[in-house]
Amino acid sequence: MTETPTPSARAWMLPLAVALLYLLPTAYNLHIQGIANPDEARYTCPARDIAERGASWIVPEFNDAPRLKKPLLIYWMLALAGRTGDVAHLELATSFRWVPILMGLFSVLCVFGLGRRLIGPRAGILAALILTTTYDFHELNREIIVDPILTGWLTLSWYCFVVALSKLEADPTRTPVLPLLGFYLALGLAALTKGPILIAVFAVAPMAAYLVWERKRYLSGEGRAVWVLHRTGLWWGAPLALAVGLSWLAMLWTAGHEDAVKDFIWNENFRRAAGKVDHNDGIKAYPFLFYLQDLPRGFAPWVMLWMPGMALAWKLRKEISSSGKLLCCAILIPFLFMGLAGSKRAVYMLPLFPVLALFSAWVWDRAVLEAERTPGAMWRKMVLALLAMVLVAGAVGLFIGAAQPAGVAKRLPLENPERIILALGGVGVLGALGLFVFNALKGRLFHASIAALLGPLVLWQVFEMSVRPAKERMDNAGDFYAQIYSGKTQYYKAIKQAELPLVWYGRTHNAACWYLDSHIDRALTTGQLRSLFFERPNRMLVIRKQEFDKLKLDPDHDLQTALIELPIPDYEGYSYRFVFLDPEFAPNPAVLDKVLGKAEVLHEEEDE
DSSP states (O other): OOOOOOOOTTTTHHHHHHHHHHHHHHTTTGGGOOSOSHHHHHHHHHHHHHHHHOOOSSSOEETTEEOOSSOSHHHHHHHHHHHHHHHTTOOHHHHHHHHHHHHHHHHHHHHHHHHHHHTOHHHHHHHHHHHHHSHHHHHHTTSOSSHHHHHHHHHHHHHHHHHHHHHHHHOTTSOOHHHHHHHHHHHHHHHHHHOHHHHIIIIIHHHHHHHHHTHHHHTOSTTHHHHHHHHTTHHHHHHHHHHHHTHHHHHHHHTTOHHHHHHHHIIIIIIHHTTSSSSOHHHHTSTTHHHHHHHHHHTTTGGGGHHHHHHHHHHTGGGOOHHHHHHHHHHHHHHHHHHHSSOOOGGGGGGGHHHHHHHHHHHHIIIIIGGGSSTTOHHHHHHHHHHHHHHHHHHHHHHHHHHOOSHHHHTSOOOHHHHHHHHHHHHHHHHHHHHHHHHHHHTOHHHHHHHHHHHHHHHHHHIIIIIHHHHHHHSOHHHHHHHHTSSSSHHHHHHHHHTOOEEEESTTHHHHHHHTGGGEEEEEOGGGHIIIIISSOOOEEEEEHHHHHHHTOOTTOSGGGGEEEEEEEEETTEEEEEEEEOTTOOOOHHHHHHHHHHHTTTOOOOOO
């Protein structure tokens, strides 16, 4: 494991440039992005209550019920961002989006430092820009979800781990207190973000495997193991990480939520890992298959480096370095655990992206840049051809998007300025291709590499300036909910006349909690439909037409004669209805059981 070269007086300019290149496309147009992801409302609604209404910091609530399926750190970070954004006159949702954006920046800068230490100065820049320009990393860091935060803390733990080992090698007599403190705190904060299991999978187990693999270097010799335990601060660091990571469970226990603590430990960790608490029964039966097909899509376009990279790694396996062993452990062990786990979602693999970016940068550095000293290498020709293909494909795609000949593109409501931006983006990517070819022919391969990385950066920026606004206009949840309570529609008048609290049932009810806020009394899951509406006919219900029609399938029951409905325009491909019971109607329990027996299977709340 190598030390970073002595920094020059202008060394700070490189991480600053990397940060700007990450923020320019990723943080653009944050204010137009609506709360649409079902998970976003689960985090933003409790955080809004904390930031604006002084709700409990220990027991966050969503939809009038405690929300204790995830640790508290995300709610705290969102609430603090909300209060900070209020000072800066930002909308609350925009303030919230800065949390994953900045944690993504944290990951990029840590990868920059890791690349410099593990591979070399050029690889640090390559790894950071590769991570910035991958598809899922760009998209998920704009979502108000827990995984970008987890990824940031885990990447910091890897950086501090590498720095601490480097300093121990340089001077075995001194304990590197600051890197070790950062390492243990980062692990604790990661556990406080999503629980302890994933910290073991993505950090502790790979790090332990690396130390065992390199035992001759770190563990051999009389008293060497004791030296490692002492010099790495394990005797004080492990308790510190556990105290930070599990502190919220202690808070919940003392607040009287013992059942929530037990549920989190058993259901949200062990049973979820076994696939017993999730919605992907068709996937969990096939180990690895889901991630083998989904992970390459998320890491596009740089997944193209994996095949030549694996071939190159196999060729060089007998001369694997300490850094290579570290990357092997950091990639293969998490993939093994997550591939075998019963619960699988694409977002679960986001913590693996920084390490995959380092591997891709190693491939790039070894196959292309090292070839400056070995001209004509097969690897250089292969990787340069792949990079050219990415730039050509990106430019062609932007021009096609501007022309909108395809059926999918025709449904996207691009305005003329956005078509111009797409066309200019195509020109920009072609310009990057020209720089790439010019520098490659001149033998300036590092400059050619930077030119190749500019292409996807242009692509993401163009996407945020053109496609994102068009998509938000086409599918804007805020506008849909606003028309319900505009004060000028028949829906609003019907609600005012009925003087009944509004209840939401059906798809998108999480978003309803965010947008309708004080107007909505409750968003229902199937199990709550009986008690909150039919058995107590003092609510007005918004129900998806699909569910409404299925409630009326049985012609024998008399419930349909008691329903009064008004249509609501379509949203997300579904039509909705306002429904409320006739005040004179007395529900028959036998009829309710018959009807609700069919309704129970119509809707299930999506889980994280």
